Amino acid sequence: MQTVGKENHSSVSEFLLLGFSSEPQVRMALFTFFLLLYLITLLGNGLITTLIYLDSRLHTPMYFFLSILSMVDMSYVTTTVPQMLVNMVFPKRTISWGACVAQMFIFLVLGIAECVLYAVMAYDRYVAICFPLHYSLLMSRPICIKMVIVCWCISIASSLVYTVFTMRLPYCGPHKINHFFCEVPAVLKLACADTSFNDRLDFILGFTLLLVPLSLILASYMRIFASIFRIRSSQGRIKSFSTCASHITVVTMFYAPCMMMYMRPGSWYDPERDKKLALFYNVVSAFLNPIIYSLRNKDVKMAFLKVFGDRRTPQ
Template sequence: MSPSTKCVAAYSGMAAEINFPMEVRNQTQVEEFIFLGFSGVPHGQIYLFVVFLAIYLVTVLGNTTIVTLIQLDSRLHSPMYFFLSHLSCLDVCYSTVTVPKILTNFLRQRHTISYNQCMAQMFFLMTFAGSECALLAVMAYDRYAAICQPLHYSSLMSSHVRIPLAIASWIWGFLDSAIHTTLATHLSFCGANQIDHIFCDVPPLLKIACSDTYVNEITLHLASIFMGLSPFLLILLSYVYILSAILQIRSNTGRHKAFSTCAAHMIVVTVYFGMANVNYNRPSAGYSLEVDTLISTLYCIITPMLNPLIYSLRNKEVKEALKKVLGGQKNEYASTQRK
């Protein structure tokens, strides 16, 4: 079963099975929410459907290709590619939580989502987002160990270390999401059910809640600092040591090779954390609906598509592995035709 299939099954099953407490449901006084994102282009829904479908297919294809290549090519059985496979899996799950529902709504007159599905979507979205923050920090530590501690790299990134680090990244996102989702289920909406967004997330839900959201807002800002900023600071610290080590390499070839192994990760970190900061640390007044929709699209839909492109286009080993697999398939096809 492919990562995308697993994510779709997990999300669909959890969305159907999660039954939030009745006292919480009675407080909300709403059974569904209406998304207002893309409401300004009522006659362009079919074109948006095609665009988002193409983005989703590229995302799933690109990331599953990365995971498959890492599994098939023994040259990619290293800690760096082990973490990259987890990143690709996260990106497929991340995109699958939001895009299929968006595509469904493009084919309907009313862009709606049920209360339970909204809570489930928010839970999984924040789980994968938090996990990706932690995983990018782990990947930065891996590059630090490879460049700054090359003699001890095999022990620093042994299977007894990298597997717990990957698991901890997923748990990191789960804990962050569990806190926000639990607090969100205690919000009252008093009949207000129009969300200025294209999917369920904490900031747009807080805007339409009629109960006190002070605890939710404080928790969101604290989580942005602790769950988001702390991995980012760890990444910065790792790259301070990495750049210092690279500058001490005497040969230009050696410096270029060391820097090239980090370049793709640095680009992904810059794009991901930059968009996350804009998405979750927006001004209290917020942006216009159009700007909000654009930011959310870039952060949750475009970014997962870009990651495999960044790593594959800038990584010689990944490109060679892809050529090897494609070449093997061509040879197998040619031998079959001769028979």
């Protein structure tokens, strides 16, 4: 059985990504739309990262984590969207086995890193609001860097497990992936072997990597809201809540579709629905993050005016 698996596995040289539509006019319309979305996403996230780097007033733990999130989002969409755009222009729409493995692994690394990073950002807000006098000690620069390192270690280790146990299966054909990139649930549907173990493993990993950070986020915000309601000044309550509202919004946009994708039985697989879900937590979320953070954040607006506005304005 192992020999047969190896033979079948070695015969796979490339996969065919079916994408969204085979109609030329529809493909060109989608190409234009997603190209603009991709460029705006890179511009928005790149702008936030640049502002945080250039403006010393934004050199705080909250904006340090926000800059990491923006860089993750830029890398996240770059892992999938350029391949999708190429496949919309060229009818071949193939991806080599090695490129598929690399895309799957990098996509998972960045996605898991984003999950953990949201929990770290919630903890940062929890310390800032509930323990303001100890904030500089509890969220010092070395501690923030260690948090980011732990975040990447968790994401790399988990992604290795996902990728290795998915791509070790025999794939005997047809090699048509009904998706716009090599995502684990879509690739598993092509395996000519029992995938029940993979389904259980994916559910356990999804439960751990999604619900554990989400539980930490919810626990942090329960304590945050309890502290906010004890503030006597209504203006103080509004200011404290506004610092958390943006984070709550992006967490909801990211976690809801991810949980629908990775915490459901394999028998519930629906390729058309899954492609839309993947678009939302991969492309749309990365596109909206800089808009939400910049439109609701006075510090970012002031940094933008300082860097790109009238440089003669007194500091």
